[in-house]
Amino acid sequence: GAGVSQSPSNKVTEKGKDVELRCDPISGHTALYWYRQSLGQGLEFLIYFQGNSAPDKSGLPSDRFSAERTGGSVSTLTIQRTQQEDSAVYLCASSLLTGSGNTIYFGEGSWLTVV
Amino acid sequence: KQEVTQIPAALSVPEGENLVLNCSFTDSAIYNLQWFRQDPGKGLTSLLLIQSSQREQTSGRLNASLDKSSGRSTLYIAASQPGDSATYLCAVRQSGRQAGTALIFGKGTTLSVSS
Numbered sequence: 001g002a003g004v005s006q007s008p009s010n011k012v013t014e015k016g017k018d019v020e021l022r023c024d025p026i027s028g029h030t031a032l033y034w035y036r037q038s039l040g041q042g043l044e045f046l047i048y049f050q051g052n053s054a055p056d057k058s059g060l061p062s063d064r065f066s067a068e069r070t071g072g073s074v075s076t077l078t079i080q081r082t083q084q085e086d087s088a089v090y091l092c093a094s095s096l097l098t099g100s101g102n103t104i105y106f107g108e109g110s111w112l113t114v115v
Numbered sequence: 116k117q118e119v120t121q122i123p124a125a126l127s128v129p130e131g132e133n134l135v136l137n138c139s140f141t142d143s144a145i146y147n148l149q150w151f152r153q154d155p156g157k158g159l160t161s162l163l164l165i166q167s168s169q170r171e172q173t174s175g176r177l178n179a180s181l182d183k184s185s186g187r188s189t190l191y192i193a194a195s196q197p198g199d200s201a202t203y204l205c206a207v208r209q210s211g212r213q214a215g216t217a218l219i220f221g222k223g224t225t226l227s228v229s230s
Binding site: 004035041043056104108111 | 220
């Protein structure tokens with residue numbers, strides 16, 4: 001596609017429910033990243049994919065968070081048993097490669113509110 | 116651990132002023148540094164990317180400089196306009212990491228340009 005596409009753009013869910021957030025990266029981009037941005041905070045790295053594998057998942061805050069990527073394209077971030085502190089904007093980004101010269105492009109984010 | 120700091124946190128200027136946003140980082144072992152713009156409720160838009168071997172990059176009214184040895188970067192905006200009002204984020208991509216190549220972000224400078 002023309003840009004990184006994320007869905008849903010907004011999600012309100014009840015505490016304890018599971019949510020799935022989807023990211024469709026720019027076509028041909030092998031690297032895919034998930035970040036979280038909480039109100040008044042900076043961007044927090046969650047996980048990075050190179051193709052379908054995730055060599056760095058060091059940023060996932062707990063075992064309630066998981067992510068997968070299939071076909072080297074679409075990625076899904078799943079949050080189980082959501083808590084109020086999970087409320088944030090979840091941003092997905094992609095880049096052509098992980099080399100030093102590659103610009104990272106971000107989607108518009110999925111705004112999650114846990115009530 | 117790499118830390119990225121942006122000063123000031125907020126800045127208000129009248130239209131037409133030239134201004135400088137500052138970014139500092141604690142570990143000089145970086146691949147590149149990238150400046151982003153984030154409008155309210157939106158994702159991030161890449162403005163400029165400076166490789167570790169470069170000193171500056173220019174795009175239109177924007178000029179970004181990098182002094183890797185001192186751990187500093189500046190974003191210079193010439194002849195500011197109300198449309199420049201946004202949050203500006205600085206991010207470094209670290210070198211020497213086995214797998215993770217995530218960007219480390221500062222918390223941003225929120226710029227307001229009044230007409």
